[in-house]
Each structure stands twice: as structure tokens, then as C-alpha cells.
Amino acid sequence: MGLTVFKPFRAGPVLFTGALLWLTMIAPAQADEPQPERAEDLRYGWVLYEYHQGNAFEALTQLAVAREQGGIDGHGDHPALVEGGLMLSWGMTREASRLFTELLGADGAGSTLSTDVRNQAWFYLGKVFYLEGDHDLASENLERVDGDILAEANHDLFREWIYLRARLAMMSSRFGDESDLASLRAKLEDTDIWSLYLRYNSAVSALAAGDAVTAEAELQALIAIIEQSTDSAEPEAEREGLLGRARLSLARLYLRDNQFDAALGVLGDMPLNGVFADQALFDYAVAAAGQGRPERALHALDTLSNRDLFLPWRQQVPFARAYVLEQMNRPQQALPAFKQAADHYQARIEELNNIRNRLSEENLMAQLDFSRDSDGILTDSYGRLRVQPVDFGMAEVLASETFQQALAELNELYRMQSFVAERQSRFESFRVMLETREQQRQVRIAQTRRALENQQADQWQQLHQEFSEKISEALTEEDAGFFMTSKQKALRDKLDKVEETLAGLPDDATTASQRATYQRMRAYFDWWIADDYGVNRWAAQKQLRELNREMDRFQAQRQRVETLMADDARHAELARRIAASERELATLGEEIADALGNARQALLSQVDSMLVAQQEELNGYLLASRHAQARLADQLFRASQNAGAGDE
Amino acid sequence: MATCLNSRFPVLLAALTLALTAPAFAQTNPGAEKDDTAVAEQVEALKKKVIRLNRDLFILEEDLLFPANTQVAVFLSVDAGKFLKLDAVKLKVDDEIVASHLYTERQAKALERGGMQRLYVGNLKTGVHQMTAFVEGIGPDQRPYKQAASLEFEKSTGTAALEIRVEDRSSDYQPSVSIVEWE
Incomplete structure (x- = not known):
């Protein structure tokens, strides 16, 4: 009917962000796993640095990088919990739900996280789904919370948890929800703000079900509780606001049933400077007119007429004012008032037509005032933008959850589009980096080639070959002399020299003795060489084997260097990755452009629907005003005719 | 009608x-x-x-x-932050200033809550290098505070990771700055 369900979440979601951060960061200290004093993984420390600054995208990217490079060590389930929290705050609710379910399980079994942390994770997940209007998922997650533990750990969250479950029960048509609802409401004190909201929303539900008696009783009880519990010296704005809304709703119930005295009684208690003062004034006019006191009604409407008529609901005022003048039997004043009202409605309809014809994203955004800081538009913890309407005609559409979501999505898509543009501009530098890298590699290859040339590898190879052949030949010929040691060779040279000297001496007794000595020495030498042949040959073969091994190693090393110099696989792989990323980015850019088109269309459709609805209302008033004009003009004409006839 | x-x-x-x-x-x-x-x-x-x-x-x-064989990354952490309100950090590698940073309140808070900032990433040849960090801020008794810490480290063929640690020292109610190498 006329009342709308009250959503008490719009005022302070930032507080919930704080709670969410607390949930994921501080609470693990109570978990079975001890909370590390400092990050045990540098990448995780980096994630936390971004996380605590509210840079969800950067933090999520670092978590993805860490996962790609082997994961995060030493922190158990906490990185996943942080990731879930980041996803929630970045509007990735479905992914967050999947992650939490995977991480915590339906009963939390297998998780190292404490029940308290799990409880809060389910609570926030359930609440986000509730705000998104997905009541099944909201119920599913909220049901997982252990109420006793939540009540002990955080009583404020517990009260809110009760409220959310009660609201879901109210919206559900399942059998048994009535008793569930009653037991849930019983857990909250009557004066608790959540209980007051529940009472108000219960009245709305009763009215929707056609039970005006219950609705009236609930509203009366609500007003009485707030009046009794409010500290008049220090009233709370939230309770005051709810009190005003409850009074206005009750007054409208009375008006609907023509109980004008009762309506005036309720409206008379409303403060003139309250949030609902204008609406109360209009209802007061309706009640006064209904009560047969049009002067009072006219006075109230005149007061309202002097105010800006921007708000859609105030469009009734010009017609109502003219009507009351007619009821007061003042047709002379009523006729121009109806004309004025018709002109106003006509002008406003044309204005709305113009707005609809010119309706574009740019025009729409010009009507919105976004709160910004150095990082861009401010958002609350659920990703909704902090925005105020420039034109108060936009206030109602702006207040709707679907519009807020569409606006937030549009903003996210623009941010993604600028991300794509920024990354696209980097590919040129990536290619320059790759080229520079290749140039440096070529420089290093040239240096290596020079070094290899300096090693004269081919010459060494040849010497090795020659040496191998000589040893092989000596082995075949069993050439003991070839395998002599350096000492033996020196001795052989000395003996050869002695032999040469002795050959040049005269043949006398002394020389004969010397030659005999030489012969003995030579014989001994030959015997020694023959005796050492096996040892010397083995030593030479051993040396050759070692040389062969070294030469093989040298050749293999050289081969590897040659392969490395010839191989450009790494370069090719980097080039392939650059090309693949560039393609992927281009595709992503197209997808974002498509999504932007859809989001823009959805947003504009919502505004257009609102404008159409306003136009329809105005058309009704325009028609009524013109009919009244015609009727009054006719009445006045007839009256003047009658007066003329009387004169005659 | x-x-x-x-x-x-x-x-x-x-x-x-x-x-x-x-x-x-x-x-x-x-x-x-x-x-x-x-x-x-x-x-x-x-x-x-x-x-x-x-x-x-x-x-x-x-x-x-920053290929893995030459990469060196320097992180900064602040443990508690009770005795020092971080303002700025300067980093020198082998007598050359390679990084400097002025901290916003939000960044300083993020560090105090356990975050670690990647202050610098660059390339170094294998061998011995000298790293010096200069930390500035408001120290005990709201007085300007400046402290430096140095570390000589050997860069091998793998990625090198170092951490500048700003900690509260309860023994003399002063902050302390140190550089540690991560394995």
C-alpha cells in the first residue's frame, strides 16, 4: 500500500567495513593457529599493506601473483580469508561466497580458523546477499552463524543478525515462520533499535497483507515505546527519524479510513523542523479538509506552496490548494488557482519531456554530486558510491538499491576501462624492454665469442689429438724411452753426453776404465728404464685419461655456450607472453565496452521509468485541473447569466 | 472524471x-x-x-x-610504531640513492597494522654490496628522529630479498632500525 519497508543500513556502512577488517585481521589471534607477530611471507606482507589502505584491486592482484608463484607460507587459511573480505568489499560477492564456502565449509570443519571468525564471515556474507536481495543465499549463510558464540563475541552483530533473520522470516511464506519470527523478536529488547525497525516493518507487512488493525496496533506500540524510551534531553537522530516515520505512517492509515481527528492528533505531535515536516503538513491539510476545516487546510497548503516544488510528492500541492479554495466556496479564487496548477503541470510535463529527450549519461551524471578524495569517488564498504542528488527530483531514484548498484557497476566498469587503457599504453614499453634485453644479449654473445676465440680452443684440440696419437704409437712399439720420466730423460741426456765425450778421448788405460764405468752405468740405466716401463706407461696413460676428461668437459662447456648463444627460446617465450597478454587485454577491453553499454542502458532505463511515472502522475493532476477549470468557468458563467437575468 | x-x-x-x-x-x-x-x-x-x-x-x-638472477627487492616493515611515527625513508645501494618515500597517514597505519611495503626493486650483479636505509619520523617526546642502518650482503645468482625493520625497543623506549636478509 503506501508504506515502504525501512532499510536501516544506509546510514553507516563504513562502520561495517571496520568490523570486516577487524574480523579478518585481529580475530585470528583467537584461532587455534597462533597469530604471527609479523608477516612470514613478504608477498603476504605486501598484500596486507594494500589491504589496510583499502586498495582491494592491488591486494587481490598480489594474492593472485603469490598463488601463481607458489603460494603464501606460514599463514594458514588467513590469506584466503583476507581474499574473501577483499572480494566482498570489491563487489565480487559470488566469488567471495564460493571462496568462503570452500574455505570454511558448511560446518567449518577442517578450517584452522576460530568459530568466531567463521561466524563473522558467514554473517557478513549473509548480510551482503540480503542487501543484494538474494534472500535464499542470505538465509543460507546467516543460518550457519552460531548465535551463542556471536552473542558473546560481538553483541552488536548478534542483534543485527537477529534483525536480518527476522526480516527474512517476514519476507518468507514458509510454514512455521510466524513462530520463528516471534522467537527471534523475543531475543531483542523492546527498546532495541533493531526491535523498533522490526516492529515498523512488521506493520508494513501487516498492511501489505490487508491487516490494517495489526498494522495500526504495531505503529501505536512503536510510537509509545520510542516516546517512553527517548531521552528528551539528548534525543538520538535515528530514533527520532523512526518516530517521525511511524507517526506519518499511522496518520496516513487514519486518513485512509477517514479518521481525520485521529490523524490530526498524530500529526499535531510532529515537530515542524523534522525530516518529515513537509509531508506531515500536507497530510495535515488533507485531514483538515476532511474534517471540514478548509481554512486550516489552505493555510498548510499555502505554506507548502511557498516552498520549492521539486520533490515529486509535492506536485499534488497546486491542485490541492485550488481544490480547497473551491471547497471554501471561493470560485473566483479557485478558478485562477486551477489554471495556475494546470500551467504548472503542463510546464513540468514539458520539462520532463525535455529531460527524457536529452537523457544521457552525461546529463544524468551532471545531476549527481559525488564525494571524492585524491583516489577518486568515495564508496562505502559494499562498493556503493557516496553521492547526493543535485536535483532533488533525483533523490528517490538515487535512493533505490537497484539504481545504487547500477551506478556502482558503471563506476567499476569505467575504472576497469581506464585500467585497460593504462595497461595498453605499457605494451610499447614492454616491447622496448624486450628489444633492449635482446640487444644486451647480443652484446654478451659477442663478448663470449671473443673470449672463446682467445682460448684458442682448436689449437688445444689439435695438440691433444697429436699427443694421443704419439702415446698410442709408443704403446704399440712398446717404446720405453717415450714413457721416461723427466729425471730419466735428463739422466739419459747426461749419459749420451758422456758417451759422446768418451768417443773423443784417446784409447789409454784411464779412458778404458772410464768407458767400463760408463758401460756399467748405461746397462744399469737400460735395466732401470725397462723396469720402470710399466709404471711410466701407466702414469702417462692416467694423465692422458685425465686430459681426455678435461677436454671432453671443455668441449661440452663450449657446446653449451654455443647452444645458449644460438638459443632464443627465452626471448621467444617473453615475446609470446607479451603478444598473448596484448590480445587478452584487447578482448577484455571489448567486453568491458559491451558491459558499459549494458550498464549505461540499465541506469538510463531506471531514470526514464521514474520520469515516465512522474509524468503519468502529473498528467492525472493536469487533467483534473483542466476539468475543474472548465467546470468552474461554466459555473461562474451560469452564475453571471443568472445574475444578469435577475437584473433584467 | x-x-x-x-x-x-x-x-x-x-x-x-x-x-x-x-x-x-x-x-x-x-x-x-x-x-x-x-x-x-x-x-x-x-x-x-x-x-x-x-x-x-x-x-x-x-x-x-628484473630477471631472477639479478633481482633484488627491499621491503619495509614497522612493528608497533609506538616510539616512531614514520615520515620518510631513503635507501642507498652502493652509495647511490635508489629509493625514497614520504608516507601518508594511511600508508603509515597500514604498515603499523602488519603490512609490508615493497620500497625498491632493482637489479644487482652477483657479489658483495652495501645497503643503507635512512629512516625519519617523529620519535619519543614528539621530537624529530632520524636513524640509519647498514648491511653488507652478498648477491648470489638467485633473487635477493631484504627487509628494513623499524621496531619498538622496549629496553630504552626508543625505535630501532635494522636491515635483515630473507633466505
Whole structure:
């Protein structure tokens, strides 16, 4: 009917962000796993640095990088919990739900996280789904919370948890929800703000079900509780606001049933400077007119007429004012008032037509005032933008959850589009980096080639070959002399020299003795060489084997260097990755452009629907005003005719 | 119509008032809601893709600019921050200033809550290097505070990671700065 369900979440979601951060960061200290004093993984420390600054995208990217490079060590389930929290705050609710379910399980079994942390994770997940209007998922997650533990750990969250479950029960048509609802409401004190909201929303539900008696009783009880519990010296704005809304709703119930005295009684208690003062004034006019006191009604409407008529609901005022003048039997004043009202409605309809014809994203955004800081538009913890309407005609559409979501999505898509543009501009530098890298590699290859040339590898190879052949030949010929040691060779040279000297001496007794000595020495030498042949040959073969091994190693090393110099696989792989990323980015850019088109269309459709609805209302008033004009003009004409006839 | 309006005006007016409290646009039709959901899911899927692509580009950029065999990364952490309100940090490697940073309140808070900032990433040849960090801020008794810490370290062929640690020292109620090498 006329009342709308009250959503008490719009005022302070930032507080919930704080709670969410607390949930994921501080609470693990109570978990079975001890909370590390400092990050045990540098990448995780980096994630936390971004996380605590509210840079969800950067933090999520670092978590993805860490996962790609082997994961995060030493922190158990906490990185996943942080990731879930980041996803929630970045509007990735479905992914967050999947992650939490995977991480915590339906009963939390297998998780190292404490029940308290799990409880809060389910609570926030359930609440986000509730705000998104997905009541099944909201119920599913909220049901997982252990109420006793939540009540002990955080009583404020517990009260809110009760409220959310009660609201879901109210919206559900399942059998048994009535008793569930009653037991849930019983857990909250009557004066608790959540209980007051529940009472108000219960009245709305009763009215929707056609039970005006219950609705009236609930509203009366609500007003009485707030009046009794409010500290008049220090009233709370939230309770005051709810009190005003409850009074206005009750007054409208009375008006609907023509109980004008009762309506005036309720409206008379409303403060003139309250949030609902204008609406109360209009209802007061309706009640006064209904009560047969049009002067009072006219006075109230005149007061309202002097105010800006921007708000859609105030469009009734010009017609109502003219009507009351007619009821007061003042047709002379009523006729121009109806004309004025018709002109106003006509002008406003044309204005709305113009707005609809010119309706574009740019025009729409010009009507919105976004709160910004150095990082861009401010958002609350659920990703909704902090925005105020420039034109108060936009206030109602702006207040709707679907519009807020569409606006937030549009903003996210623009941010993604600028991300794509920024990354696209980097590919040129990536290619320059790759080229520079290749140039440096070529420089290093040239240096290596020079070094290899300096090693004269081919010459060494040849010497090795020659040496191998000589040893092989000596082995075949069993050439003991070839395998002599350096000492033996020196001795052989000395003996050869002695032999040469002795050959040049005269043949006398002394020389004969010397030659005999030489012969003995030579014989001994030959015997020694023959005796050492096996040892010397083995030593030479051993040396050759070692040389062969070294030469093989040298050749293999050289081969590897040659392969490395010839191989450009790494370069090719980097080039392939650059090309693949560039393609992927281009595709992503197209997808974002498509999504932007859809989001823009959805947003504009919502505004257009609102404008159409306003136009329809105005058309009704325009028609009524013109009919009244015609009727009054006719009445006045007839009256003047009658007066003329009387004169005659 | 005119008769109707005249005869039932107060009731109609009240009804109009009630009707107007429920914004027309709030009466979303199921089709529109479905479209909204579709856009929301589309945006979420795109966000997943954007994160994955940003991850790939981040790794690609590191591979291009800072290959593992020469890469050196320096992180900064602040433990507690009771005795020092961090203002600025300067980092010198082998007598050359390679990084300096002025901290906003939000960044300093993020560090105090356990975050670690990657202050510097660059390339160094294998061998011995000297690193010096200069930390400035407001120390005990609200007095300007400046302290330096040095470390000689050997860069091997793997990635090198170092951490500048700003800690509270309860023994003399002073902050302390040190550089530690991560294995």
C-alpha cells in the first residue's frame, strides 16, 4: 500500500567495513593457529599493506601473483580469508561466497580458523546477499552463524543478525515462520533499535497483507515505546527519524479510513523542523479538509506552496490548494488557482519531456554530486558510491538499491576501462624492454665469442689429438724411452753426453776404465728404464685419461655456450607472453565496452521509468485541473447569466 | 472524471499521498531485475579477468625488467610504531640513492597494522654490496628522529630479498632500525 519497508543500513556502512577488517585481521589471534607477530611471507606482507589502505584491486592482484608463484607460507587459511573480505568489499560477492564456502565449509570443519571468525564471515556474507536481495543465499549463510558464540563475541552483530533473520522470516511464506519470527523478536529488547525497525516493518507487512488493525496496533506500540524510551534531553537522530516515520505512517492509515481527528492528533505531535515536516503538513491539510476545516487546510497548503516544488510528492500541492479554495466556496479564487496548477503541470510535463529527450549519461551524471578524495569517488564498504542528488527530483531514484548498484557497476566498469587503457599504453614499453634485453644479449654473445676465440680452443684440440696419437704409437712399439720420466730423460741426456765425450778421448788405460764405468752405468740405466716401463706407461696413460676428461668437459662447456648463444627460446617465450597478454587485454577491453553499454542502458532505463511515472502522475493532476477549470468557468458563467437575468 | 474528483477528493488525495510514498521506480518488473543481475554477474566476471590479467602483466613486467638472477627487492616493515611515527625513508645501494618515500597517514597505519611495503626493486650483479636505509619520523617526546642502518650482503645468482625493520625497543623506549636478509 503506501508504506515502504525501512532499510536501516544506509546510514553507516563504513562502520561495517571496520568490523570486516577487524574480523579478518585481529580475530585470528583467537584461532587455534597462533597469530604471527609479523608477516612470514613478504608477498603476504605486501598484500596486507594494500589491504589496510583499502586498495582491494592491488591486494587481490598480489594474492593472485603469490598463488601463481607458489603460494603464501606460514599463514594458514588467513590469506584466503583476507581474499574473501577483499572480494566482498570489491563487489565480487559470488566469488567471495564460493571462496568462503570452500574455505570454511558448511560446518567449518577442517578450517584452522576460530568459530568466531567463521561466524563473522558467514554473517557478513549473509548480510551482503540480503542487501543484494538474494534472500535464499542470505538465509543460507546467516543460518550457519552460531548465535551463542556471536552473542558473546560481538553483541552488536548478534542483534543485527537477529534483525536480518527476522526480516527474512517476514519476507518468507514458509510454514512455521510466524513462530520463528516471534522467537527471534523475543531475543531483542523492546527498546532495541533493531526491535523498533522490526516492529515498523512488521506493520508494513501487516498492511501489505490487508491487516490494517495489526498494522495500526504495531505503529501505536512503536510510537509509545520510542516516546517512553527517548531521552528528551539528548534525543538520538535515528530514533527520532523512526518516530517521525511511524507517526506519518499511522496518520496516513487514519486518513485512509477517514479518521481525520485521529490523524490530526498524530500529526499535531510532529515537530515542524523534522525530516518529515513537509509531508506531515500536507497530510495535515488533507485531514483538515476532511474534517471540514478548509481554512486550516489552505493555510498548510499555502505554506507548502511557498516552498520549492521539486520533490515529486509535492506536485499534488497546486491542485490541492485550488481544490480547497473551491471547497471554501471561493470560485473566483479557485478558478485562477486551477489554471495556475494546470500551467504548472503542463510546464513540468514539458520539462520532463525535455529531460527524457536529452537523457544521457552525461546529463544524468551532471545531476549527481559525488564525494571524492585524491583516489577518486568515495564508496562505502559494499562498493556503493557516496553521492547526493543535485536535483532533488533525483533523490528517490538515487535512493533505490537497484539504481545504487547500477551506478556502482558503471563506476567499476569505467575504472576497469581506464585500467585497460593504462595497461595498453605499457605494451610499447614492454616491447622496448624486450628489444633492449635482446640487444644486451647480443652484446654478451659477442663478448663470449671473443673470449672463446682467445682460448684458442682448436689449437688445444689439435695438440691433444697429436699427443694421443704419439702415446698410442709408443704403446704399440712398446717404446720405453717415450714413457721416461723427466729425471730419466735428463739422466739419459747426461749419459749420451758422456758417451759422446768418451768417443773423443784417446784409447789409454784411464779412458778404458772410464768407458767400463760408463758401460756399467748405461746397462744399469737400460735395466732401470725397462723396469720402470710399466709404471711410466701407466702414469702417462692416467694423465692422458685425465686430459681426455678435461677436454671432453671443455668441449661440452663450449657446446653449451654455443647452444645458449644460438638459443632464443627465452626471448621467444617473453615475446609470446607479451603478444598473448596484448590480445587478452584487447578482448577484455571489448567486453568491458559491451558491459558499459549494458550498464549505461540499465541506469538510463531506471531514470526514464521514474520520469515516465512522474509524468503519468502529473498528467492525472493536469487533467483534473483542466476539468475543474472548465467546470468552474461554466459555473461562474451560469452564475453571471443568472445574475444578469435577475437584473433584467 | 471531474465529478469523481469532486466527490471523493479527500480520499483520493490521501490515496495519492500514500501511493506517492512508494516510488514508482521501486516497482521493478522481474525482467528489469533479471537484467540488473545479468549486468552484476557480467561485471563480476570481468573483475576476475582483470585481476588475472593484471597478475600476468605484473609477472611479465618483473620477468622483463628484473630477471631472477639479478633481482633484488627491499621491503619495509614497522612493528608497533609506538616510539616512531614514520615520515620518510631513503635507501642507498652502493652509495647511490635508489629509493625514497614520504608516507601518508594511511600508508603509515597500514604498515603499523602488519603490512609490508615493497620500497625498491632493482637489479644487482652477483657479489658483495652495501645497503643503507635512512629512516625519519617523529620519535619519543614528539621530537624529530632520524636513524640509519647498514648491511653488507652478498648477491648470489638467485633473487635477493631484504627487509628494513623499524621496531619498538622496549629496553630504552626508543625505535630501532635494522636491515635483515630473507633466505
